[in-house]
Amino acid sequence: MTRLFLFKKPFGVSSPFTDRGSPTVRSTLSDFTEAKEVYPAGRLDRDSEGLLLLCDNERLQARIADPRFRMPKSCLVQGEGDPQEPELERMRRGVLLEDGMTLPAAVARVDEPNPWPRDPPIRRRKLIPDGWLRTTIRKGRDRRMRGMTAAVGLPTLRLIRWLVGDWSVAGIAPGQFDVFSPTGNSILR
Structure with missing residues (x-):
């Protein structure tokens, strides 16, 4: 079953789970979740805040992040x-x-x-x-x-x-996740 994570990313947090090679210690997604086999669907730079989507379904991840789909x-x-x-x-x-x-x-x-x-x-x-x-x-x-x-x-x-898309950060506290399973396959088409 596909899981979609809506994360309210705080300022200063990097979108990847690791920040290898950085000369300074930086906060990453791994500081906020221990979820396995989920990946960001797109990026949100360290200086930006708000909604970052993560999911465990490659097709959904591509649909959200790929510029061809223009979500x-x-x-x-x-x-x-x-x-x-x-x-x-x-x-x-x-x-x-x-x-x-x-x-x-x-x-x-x-x-x-x-x-x-x-x-x-x-x-x-x-x-x-x-x-x-x-x-x-x-x-x-x-x-x-x-x-x-x-x-x-x-x-x-x-x-x-x-x-x-239709997903919002409303009602999620900074640094917190909301997790749900999308229904139907319409978004994957």
């Missing part, structure tokens, strides 16, 4: 600066980065969502405002959303992945 991933992004419509429109059309053009993102300005406390807290500048965005992308690559916000002049201060 939507939604984040709350706190950016430095005051997001205005021209910056948001650039992200909606796609942004040119060093490795090429990004796909368009769904993006909207939102009121501060009152997220869980982060350790350490983000830096705040008295003279520079910050604002929150709700974003959805369907094809992510290494630090894609951070690159997009920086390219439009709104560098990311905090990134919280809230949704992957």
Whole structure:
């Protein structure tokens, strides 16, 4: 029976189970679970927080992580600066980065969502405002959303992945898992 783990990844935790070769000791998934034969379905960098999916089914893992399937991933992004419509429109059309053009993102300005406390807290500048965005992308690559916000002049201060497909981090405490078995085979097709 397939098991899917929804993990609310804290800031500073690496997505792999080990961090071999790092000159410094870093927190990894193995610090939070002893589950065997489960693997991350995608990545979430150390500086990002929120939903990371793990599963024990290779087909489901590929369906979630493979960019060909373009599963939507939604984040709350706190950016430095005051997001205005021209910056948001650039992200909606796609942004040119060093490795090429990004796909368009769904993006909207939102009121501060009152997220869980982060350790350490983000830096705040008295003279520079910050604002929150709700974003959805369907094809992510290494630090894609951070690159997009920086390219439009709104560098990311905090990134919280809230949704992957229909799965949400709502109701899960930071550093905790919710485990369930998906029903049916529709997601595996």
